[in-house]
Amino acid sequence: MPDARTAARATGGISRTLLLAFACLVMAAPFLWMAATSLMGQLEVFSSGRLFPESPLWSNYPEALTAQPFGRYFLNSLIFATVVVAGQVATATAAGYAFARCDFPGRDTLFMVFLATMMVPAVIVLIPRFLMIDALGWIDSYQGLVSTELVSVWGIFLMRQYFRTLPRELEDAARVDGAGHWRIFRSVALPLAKPAVATLALFAFIDAWKNFMWPLLVTRSMEMRVVEVGIAAFHSTYEINWPYQMVAGVVAALPIALLFLFTQRYFVRGIQLEGIR
Amino acid sequence: MSGAGATNAAGAAGVTPLVATGAAAAATAVILLVAADALSGAREQATREEARAAASLYEVPGVTEADVVSLLDGRARIVAPEAGGSGPGAFAYRAGALQPAAWIAVEPADEGNGWPWAAFVLALLGVLCMAAWAAARRRAPPPSRYPAAATLLCAALFALVAAAAQQWAHGELGAVSSARLARGLRAAGIAGAAGADPEAAARVAGLPWASGAALGEPDRIWTMPREAGEAIAADPQLRSAPRYTVVAGGATYHGGAVALREGPAGRAETPAGTLHLVFLGYEETSSPTVALIASAIGSALVVSLVLFLLPLAARPRALARTLAAWGFLAPAAALLLVFTFGPLLFSLWISLHDWRLVDPAHPFVGLENYRALLSDGGWWSAILNTGVFTLHVPAAMAVALALALLTRESRRAVRWARLALFLPSVTSVVAIAVVWKWLLNDGYGLANRALGAIGIGPVAWLTSPDVALVSLMVIGVWMVVGYQMVVFQAGLAAIPRVWYDAAKVDGAGPWQRFRHITLPGLRHTLFFVLVTSVIGSFQVFSLVYVMTEGGPLGATDVAVYHIYREAWEFLRFGNAAAMSWILFGVVFAATWLHFRLLERRGAHA
Numbered sequence: 042m043p044d045a046r047t048a049a050r051a052t053g054g055i056s057r058t059l060l061l062a063f064a065c066l067v068m069a070a071p072f073l074w075m076a077a078t079s080l081m082g083q084l085e086v087f088s089s090g091r092l093f094p095e096s097p098l099w100s101n102y103p104e105a106l107t108a109q110p111f112g113r114y115f116l117n118s119l120i121f122a123t124v125v126v127a128g129q130v131a132t133a134t135a136a137g138y139a140f141a142r143c144d145f146p147g148r149d150t151l152f153m154v155f156l157a158t159m160m161v162p163a164v165i166v167l168i169p170r171f172l173m174i175d176a177l178g179w180i181d182s183y184q185g186l187v188s189t190e191l192v193s194v195w196g197i198f199l200m201r202q203y204f205r206t207l208p209r210e211l212e213d214a215a216r217v218d219g220a221g222h223w224r225i226f227r228s229v230a231l232p233l234a235k236p237a238v239a240t241l242a243l244f245a246f247i248d249a250w251k252n253f254m255w256p257l258l259v260t261r262s263m264e265m266r267v268v269e270v271g272i273a274a275f276h277s278t279y280e281i282n283w284p285y286q287m288v289a290g291v292v293a294a295l296p297i298a299l300l301f302l303f304t305q306r307y308f309v310r311g312i313q314l315e316g317i318r
Numbered sequence: 319m320s321g322a323g324a325t326n327a328a329g330a331a332g333v334t335p336l337v338a339t340g341a342a343a344a345a346t347a348v349i350l351l352v353a354a355d356a357l358s359g360a361r362e363q364a365t366r367e368e369a370r371a372a373a374s375l376y377e378v379p380g381v382t383e384a385d386v387v388s389l390l391d392g393r394a395r396i397v398a399p400e401a402g403g404s405g406p407g408a409f410a411y412r413a414g415a416l417q418p419a420a421w422i423a424v425e426p427a428d429e430g431n432g433w434p435w436a437a438f439v440l441a442l443l444g445v446l447c448m449a450a451w452a453a454a455r456r457r458a459p460p461p462s463r464y465p466a467a468a469t470l471l472c473a474a475l476f477a478l479v480a481a482a483a484q485q486w487a488h489g490e491l492g493a494v495s496s497a498r499l500a501r502g503l504r505a506a507g508i509a510g511a512a513g514a515d516p517e518a519a520a521r522v523a524g525l526p527w528a529s530g531a532a533l534g535e536p537d538r539i540w541t542m543p544r545e546a547g548e549a550i551a552a553d554p555q556l557r558s559a560p561r562y563t564v565v566a567g568g569a570t571y572h573g574g575a576v577a578l579r580e581g582p583a584g585r586a587e588t589p590a591g592t593l594h595l596v597f598l599g600y601e602e603t604s605s606p607t608v609a610l611i612a613s614a615i616g617s618a619l620v621v622s623l624v625l626f627l628l629p630l631a632a633r634p635r636a637l638a639r640t641l642a643a644w645g646f647l648a649p650a651a652a653l654l655l656v657f658t659f660g661p662l663l664f665s666l667w668i669s670l671h672d673w674r675l676v677d678p679a680h681p682f683v684g685l686e687n688y689r690a691l692l693s694d695g696g697w698w699s700a701i702l703n704t705g706v707f708t709l710h711v712p713a714a715m716a717v718a719l720a721l722a723l724l725t726r727e728s729r730r731a732v733r734w735a736r737l738a739l740f741l742p743s744v745t746s747v748v749a750i751a752v753v754w755k756w757l758l759n760d761g762y763g764l765a766n767r768a769l770g771a772i773g774i775g776p777v778a779w780l781t782s783p784d785v786a787l788v789s790l791m792v793i794g795v796w797m798v799v800g801y802q803m804v805v806f807q808a809g810l811a812a813i814p815r816v817w818y819d820a821a822k823v824d825g826a827g828p829w830q831r832f833r834h835i836t837l838p839g840l841r842h843t844l845f846f847v848l849v850t851s852v853i854g855s856f857q858v859f860s861l862v863y864v865m866t867e868g869g870p871l872g873a874t875d876v877a878v879y880h881i882y883r884e885a886w887e888f889l890r891f892g893n894a895a896a897m898s899w900i901l902f903g904v905v906f907a908a909t910w911l912h913f914r915l916l917e918r919r920g921a922h923a
Binding site: 075078086138140143147160168169197226247268272273283302308 | 626630639640642643644645646647649650651653654657658659660661662664665668721724725733734735736737738739740741742744745746747748749750752753754755756757759761762764767796799800801804805808853856857859860863864877878881882885886891894895898899901902905906909
């Protein structure tokens, strides 16, 4: 009897593993196919029955990447994402601290007002923001790209949740020593919140990197394009040259994939903090 | 200790009415200053234009200096070019010369109706109200709803002041406008009398005369029979101060000018022998409305802030704490105010106007944009497509839940599966769209090759109107499944194991355990995922932009893409803003419905 149960569990385990492996394969197939195509000849991809390159054509990479200024696109994306991360971390930690640790009239109402903005579809504010940036003469500039993205209500929410979990005693000890709110925030709360800050920074970075619509609207010249807009433009220029396009796709996906590989746990924590309230 | 606190409180209470009154007075002054500033800007512009008109009249051969002086009722002086430069004026060039022939110096006209008395009186009343209220509050304890009521009162008061100021500024601008029209007409008349051709006379007038294609806006040109037009043009009263009000396209236009050109012969809609009457409105001179509304809102905020802080003034510790908290909130709040709340109001404002990017005039049209959308089939089919696309969310949730259950037992499997499954939801959407476009390629994509291998004919994934949206939904599932799985994993981990053990002891099978423990335990997680994913899927854009551009035949034209095209391809910002508000309504309704359904379920369970 025990033997039969173990056997049943073992077969169950195997079928589970197989099922999971199949799911992973399906999910990963587009990426594998992208990598394979990026190494094939331009006409080779149209020959039927061939899924993988006969011999990898590495020269696709330098050729495709010099066809448009991808270096510049990456630099722009990096600048954009870095400034957005810095801005969101600064505004969200400060505001999150105020909502979690300070006591002032109207706090909860104000917090609800902040949260309510998460319900608003981004497209509503897109038109006025565009007109404002246009009136300021910031179209096609870094200021224009960055200025609207410097605060994240989700980030404020995350930081507030985190700051609330810190024990009061730490704060009280600092207060006895005569520290004001600013000192407590900087030298007690913020160092303790490093994991949450890391999560926020990571999400802010990825979101900024993936942001497509706003950069599409406020940039015009090739020199100001970010990677996402660059790839979309590249796609419409090299419509039928699939290997080149796949090169662009690989190059766009790789940095984020690597980043994700090394920072998985922060992602998972962020999602779980968000999901369980 | 307590004695010191009491004196402090008494002192603060003594200051209270003073501070409130001062804040209200300062805020009112700001509004009036904004109105006055807008007006002086318009006046300055009008003077510069007068100088330019006088200069260009001077350039017409045959026009004498006396003509130029009489054009501006003696306010113009003609001096040597090197003597000019101080004060408003313009250089005049004689035909063919590169050096200026003269400097036309112009003294600003003192047109207008004087001071905004109505706004002043209202403002005075408001300040008195504030003072009275603040004084009264010294005796009675503050009611708990005090801040909200104060904010509302402030807002109402400043709206009134702003409205009065705007009324006044509009009156003044109207005077500037009609003076400008009269001068334009007169300049054209003088130039015509001196023998200039109508084209040159129109140029001298500096008004948008009807010159065929140059004036593409038909609702600003009033076509009339030749006799009527000539009668108007010859009317001496009209020449001194032309002033019409015409409602066209929902907007009110003031002023008017008679065109010198005849309508093109042979076109049915403008029969020969007609004249065009061109209307130009205040919109030509920048309207102070937006600045006034902004300053009224800002003033209401400042004053209610002061009123809000006043009760705390008696308690220095509480005040310091509040100010510290505001300091921490300030960066985020300021950015949200400027780039989220401000734009929300602005967007509503835009949606009530006929707002085109290329046209400097934005006539108010009320709810016309919304009314037009009601019968706009393209827009509603975009909403429908968005709704259909959103149906991928439940499918994705089912798959994600299955995957979360599959990876539940082993920690290692969780980690590896997470890595493979989560990747689509973090990588670049544009890259993903490009890859899938290749994958779903009609002739050579992986999908059709795989189907071909098992003998199923090629499917036109993205090129058939019946299939394209479904293809996008499949990609949608693929993209969100990993994210949803991670959330479900977290939710599953929160369900106590003991419940399962107890159920097993009771003899419950796997299905019963799933039905009666897992699903109820995940209720909140499921709801959270459903709401966030639905809100997300209503905003799908990049996929459509890269893969289908809304095609084939509009089959994948989703709401945000439709709005994008309306605004940035057709440049109709007013319509696009109205659409985005309707989309907001739909999203809001969907979320609300979810909440209601959950509530009902909760009540029955």
